[in-house]
Ligand SMILES: CCCCCCCCCCCCCCCCCCCCCCCCCC(=O)SCCNC(=O)CCNC(=O)[C@H](O)C(C)(C)COP(=O)(O)OP(=O)(O)OC[C@H]1O[C@@H](n2cnc3c(N)ncnc32)[C@H](O)[C@@H]1OP(=O)(O)O
């Protein structure tokens with residue numbers, strides 16, 4: 001019997017961000033391995049016209065939860081959605097709910113965050129810093145609390161090259177930032193944002209660093225730990241390979257490449273692609289919850305959940321494998337044949353942007369206009385290239401994360417726990433993982449049917465023929481123009497194809 005699974009039995013667990021990518025996989029694993037847990041409280045807000053209950057039902061009815069429901073058929077009864085909005089100062093939790101949460105919770109997993117790189121600083125601070133502070137305050141009033149696990153990011157100190165499992169101080173105290181967000185207006189915040197974030201690439205990594213400082217400063221008397229995952233990708237093994245449900249991290253760019261929109265990228269092929277499967281992150285997080293509660297370490301321990309130092313994969317290799325997978329498993333209705341030119345040179349990137357992105361988009365929009373339809377490709381391209389520019393920072397650099405605490409924790413696990421809560425990234429076979437990742441994107445994100453693969457392949461063949469035809473026509477036109485203007489070109493032509501009467 002797994003000690004960790006047994007530990008969660010009978011427990012009341014509070015999860016924030018349970019409707020997100022990581023939160024869903026965390027819940028699923030808890031239900032599957034500890035079906036006798038007492039209750040999972042999840043802090044949820046209504047969204048997209050759906051009530052809390054509808055959101056929960058939708059999550060539980062997804063394929064992700066099929067196995068969990070077999071093991072724990074009464075999962076609906078064990079999940080309790082509590083209305084909350086972490087954007088509100090009091091988190092908008094009702095008095096009754098608050099009372100129940102305070103008196104019953106044993107473990108807190110704080111996953112909620114805004115992960116958008118370009119969020120307004122006020123909003124990012126509210127969610128990633130202030131809400132963390134409020135949750136810690138709540139936690140400090142929970143008599144039965146055994147552990148508070150905060151999910152941060154390995155990139156919270158990405159202004160450094162080598163990152164240890166410690167909290168690095170931020171130049172301005174989080175409390176001062178929180179206070180200033182209350183009275184500064186948006187225009188002033190916009191103006192001071194670049195100065196505040198300094199050498200951090202965006203408001204996301206900056207506020208996640210502030211959030212860690214808050215945990216250190218205000219979680220002192222609690223049993224707290226921080227997990228720092230790198231770029232979280234699709235599931236590796238559990239509950240099945242390749243599950244993914246949002247565009248974050250590499251997923252969006254894999255779609256853009258597979259659909260033939262993105263054909264070149266400013267990326268360093270030899271930079272480490274520090275992707276980590278979401279099930280590894282969840283396994284480590286649950287092991288951290290157990291260890292923190294049972295061993296009660298004296299200080300706040302930080303756990304890096306990264307792949308680069310133990311089993312590195314590089315962007316060049318990842319790109320190559322993604323493209324190889326498209327040969328076998330193409331996406332439907334591609335705009336162009338998938339291809340990707342990686343270059344770390346800015347001038348070459350601009351050239352590829354003009355030739356591979358803007359030119360086809362403009363030509364296609366011209367064709368749409370001619371056929372009486374609304375042009376849309378240049379707009380889409382504009383959005384895509386803006387997104388790419390936001391991600392470029394992370395695909396042109398490598399970082400070294402020390403993983404002493406993570407390795408220490410692994411050594412404390414029994415062989416059974418090491419199997420059930422496996423977070424040993426050395427066992428991951430990248431080629432297999434990437435293939436399953438692409439397949440998962442096709443099935444679970446794009447919702448494409450496998451039966452459509454032969455047609456998708458046919459479509460790519462047609463695109464290839466159009467491409468050859470287009471290039472041949474372009475070459476002939478260019479050559480004809482050259483012949484009209486250059487004696488040398490005419491001489492070459494007559495040398496190759498002498499006129500009949502000679
Ligand atoms: C060498 C290369 C090899 C390649 C080889 C090539 C060949 C093979 C293929 C390639 C293979 C591998 C690829 C390698 C690259 C991986 C890079 C990963 C880096 C990640 C680092 C993460 C580090 C930190 C980890 C963390 O700790 S945090 C978790 C990560 N956090 C995020 O990943 C948030 C990102 N997102 C945003 O930050 C916002 O989304 C924002 C984008 C600003 C737009 O923001 P905005 O302009 O305001 O507008 P939106 O409405 O948001 O979006 C507007 C529209 O873009 C859509 N769209 C949102 N996102 C994405 C996205 N990703 N990708 C694509 N589209 C996206 C959205 O659907 C909407 O489309 P629509 O619905 O309009 O049609």
Ligand SMILES: NC(=O)C1=CN([C@@H]2O[C@H](COP(=O)(O)OP(=O)(O)OC[C@H]3O[C@@H](n4cnc5c(N)ncnc54)[C@H](OP(=O)(O)O)[C@@H]3O)[C@@H](O)[C@H]2O)C=CC1
Nearest residue numbers: 017018019020021022085086087111112113153229231232
């Ligand atoms: N994905 C990644 O690559 C990485 C993620 N992380 C960290 O992991 C954690 C989880 O990320 P991930 O699951 O990918 O992110 P998602 O964007 O998928 O999920 C974010 C979660 O936060 C919730 N949330 C956001 N705003 C509010 C709010 N105002 N009130 C209540 N809930 C809110 C969302 O709820 P709703 O559904 O209502 O929007 C959702 O459940 C984050 O802390 C992130 O920083 C760290 C490294 C990499």
